[in-house]
Amino acid sequence: MSTAIKERAATRESASAGGGALAGTGTLVRFALRRDRVRLPVWVLALFLGTLSTASSFKTNYASAKERATVAETMDSAAGLAMTGPRHYLSDYTYGSMLGHQMLGFTAIMVGIMSVLTIARHTRTEEETNRAELVRSAVVGRHAYLAAALTVAVLANLVLALLMAAGLGGMGMEGIDGKGSLLYGLAHFAIGVFFAGVAAITVQISGHSRSASGMAMAVIGAAYALRASGDVGDGFLSWLSPIGWVQRTYVYVDNRWWPLLLTLAAAVVAAAAGFVLSTRRDVGAGLKAARLGSPHASPTLGTPLGFALRLHRGLLVAFGAAALLFGVMYGSILGDAENMIKEVDAFEKSIEGIGGQSVAESFASVVLIVISVVVSIYVVMAALRPRAEESAGRAEPLLSTGLSRSRWVLSHVIVAAAGGTVLLLVAGIGFGASGAGSTGDGGLFLKLVGASLAYAPALWVCIGVAVALFGWLPRASAVAWVLPVYGFLVGYLGQILQFPDALNNLSPFGHVPQLPAADMNWTPLLLLTLLAAGLVWLGLAGFRRRDLETK
Structure with missing residues (x-):
């Protein structure tokens, strides 16, 4: 018996030396993709088909340039800007700028929710159900779970981005070209990865998956509120929101790429913070200590x-x-x-x-x-x-x-x-x-x-x-x-x-x-x-x- 234990320990040490804190990440990624073989495709296809159907409806509902100009004039109000995006899109209201103005902020929320739920499902939920402790007793590094979850979230957002770029670019609509479509898709990738990074932090703070998801979704809500307030005002508050950053790519209008770099840099920082914070807690616990209850239950x-x-x-x-x-x-x-x-x-x-x-x-x-x-x-x-x-x-x-x-x-x-x-x-x-x-x-x-x-x-x-x-x-x-x-x-x-x-x-x-x-x-x-x-x-x-x- 002791010989078998020693052999398993030697195998574990050998594998850990090769993979370190990330040992077993590839296996966990494949396992997570198998578990989400229905869930993630449904998310991705729903967002993709919803975007294409919306773009197609613009062509049906606003067939002439005069109708689109009327929409732009209507949207140039406090209510319109709060519900959609920054005023600069209205300067040339083609089908493309209409899509970026009216849909990018909304789909950014949905992509963020998809990323948050993915991270929580494959990290905190695994710990909460005690499966992570069992898996980590084998040859699995300390950071493997979080790395695998982030990898799955990145892959899901990348597939969505490529589908959007190809689908929109192939519609042949006025104002929706290939370059702008690629930027539109990558904007969703950037915001999705950012909120995945946010979730990587919140799953370290709370010991419960629902609380961790709730905190991350509160960040999404705050980002939307800051964006809305900034777009109605002088724009300053919008620069405090990652949703405001991706909207300021001004896709199909100016096609600015650098706001995506800002979003991705913030995503890397958030993910790195998640890895650092994970070393400051025990498996199954959160950084936020559970409050001591009353010695007598009500x-x-x-x-x-x-x-x-x-x-x-x-x-x-x-x-x-x-x-x-x-x-x-x-x-x-x-x-x-x-x-x-x-x-x-x-x-x-x-x-x-x-x-x-x-x-x-x-x-x-x-x-x-x-x-x-x-x-x-x-x-x-x-x-x-x-x-x-x-x-x-x-x-x-x-x-x-x-x-x-x-x-x-x-x-x-x-x-x-x-x-x-x-x-x-x-x-x-x-x-x-x-x-x-x-x-x-x-x-x-x-x-x-x-x-x-x-x-x-x-x-x-x-x-x-x-x-x-x-x-x-x-x-x-x-x-x-x-x-x-x-x-x-x-x-x-x-x-x-x-x-x-x-x-x-x-x-x-x-x-x-x-x-x-x-x-x-x-x-x-x-x-x-x-x-x-x-x-x-x-x-x-x-x-x-x-x-x-x-x-």
């Missing part, structure tokens, strides 16, 4: 619902701050809504189809779709928490007591449903207060608060789908993320790009009355609530019948 903590609320508390607070920020930010531009959409055919047709007593109300109904989709991200994460607890082996000890499976899952469902409703209320209050102030219409406050709460049944359907998948097909639980993504595509972009109504009917958000512009209709809300309850019941039935994943 009575509520001893209940399933109280314990679930404690687990979700940090995520709920983070999304509450984000929801309030989104509400206030969008409410502040309601006063400029009429000027922003005036004489823009695509916007006017969308608003006319909604109805409403004023343009502000019609525009607000579209914004509420975006806010509700942001909140749906929280409810899906919260509804899938039982799956994470089961995979980590923490569900088994709980369920070995007198706690039933149904009560355990329902505790998370109740927190997700109630938490999502509270987030809608918080966003509605911020949206209503800011919107009433920007329009001078005090009666708009209660209308927007009530309109935001109308989306609660749609959120509950998202929870029901997640629970049903968890109960019957736990390995396919990630499919629940299709609802928020699809809801945004058909609910927001679909109205601008004139998607068929049949596509909107496939989304739970598409059945919510578009308050405050439309009249209230309780029937679809009741049906959505019943559907959500049925899906939760179906998921509980499946969970009671299947085996529990054990460690």
Whole structure:
């Protein structure tokens, strides 16, 4: 036995000497790519096809130079610049500059989220589930996990960049040439790698993957807010945002490459900081020490619902701050809504189809779709928490007591449903207060608060789908993320790009009355609530019948 141990130790030392702290990185990269063989292609193809379809819609909706000039004039307002990008794009509003102006900032957020989730999944989640400790007991260097995760993120962003460059360059549209398309694609690569570097830091700070992802996404939100504030003002704040950097490539207008060097340099610094910080903590721990709790648990903590609320508390607070920020930010531009959409055919047709007593109300109904989709991200994460607890082996000890499976899952469902409703209320209050102030219409406050709460049944359907998948097909639980993504595509972009109504009917958000512009209709809300309850019941039935994943 001692001889075998000595031989394994000698083998480990020999391999470590050859690879050092990065030993085993290549194997981990191949393993990560295999695990993400569905997840990453879906992300990349969705962003790629979404970009191409948007560019194609520009040619359909704004066929003449006069129409594009009208759009440029409309976008040259505080509201337009805050939602899109810097004013310089408007100087020559071709299809290319229109794409860079209106889409680059939005897709930069999505690329950032893809990178953050990839890094967290292959680093902090591995430690949180104790798999990293097992793997690192073999011939794997200290930095191999982080290096492998960064490599996968870089490869995903590079593939996306090349697809965008080739796809846009081959469309043959006016103002979209090969050089600009290559820059457009590499801008996404640069911003994606930067946020991967940010995630490399946050996964060292927190001992939990959800907290680490939340911190990195907060950086994405702050970058977007700084960019919006800077583009409306003198531009200084935009230079504090990496999203502002890539937008200042002025793709298809000036085609400036040097902002990408700034973004990539910052990405290298962030990634290097992540490697340095990883040496200052133990495996499974975070730099931020866990706060010592009370020596005596509160009575509520001893209940399933109280314990679930404690687990979700940090995520709920983070999304509450984000929801309030989104509400206030969008409410502040309601006063400029009429000027922003005036004489823009695509916007006017969308608003006319909604109805409403004023343009502000019609525009607000579209914004509420975006806010509700942001909140749906929280409810899906919260509804899938039982799956994470089961995979980590923490569900088994709980369920070995007198706690039933149904009560355990329902505790998370109740927190997700109630938490999502509270987030809608918080966003509605911020949206209503800011919107009433920007329009001078005090009666708009209660209308927007009530309109935001109308989306609660749609959120509950998202929870029901997640629970049903968890109960019957736990390995396919990630499919629940299709609802928020699809809801945004058909609910927001679909109205601008004139998607068929049949596509909107496939989304739970598409059945919510578009308050405050439309009249209230309780029937679809009741049906959505019943559907959500049925899906939760179906998921509980499946969970009671299947085996529990054990460690």
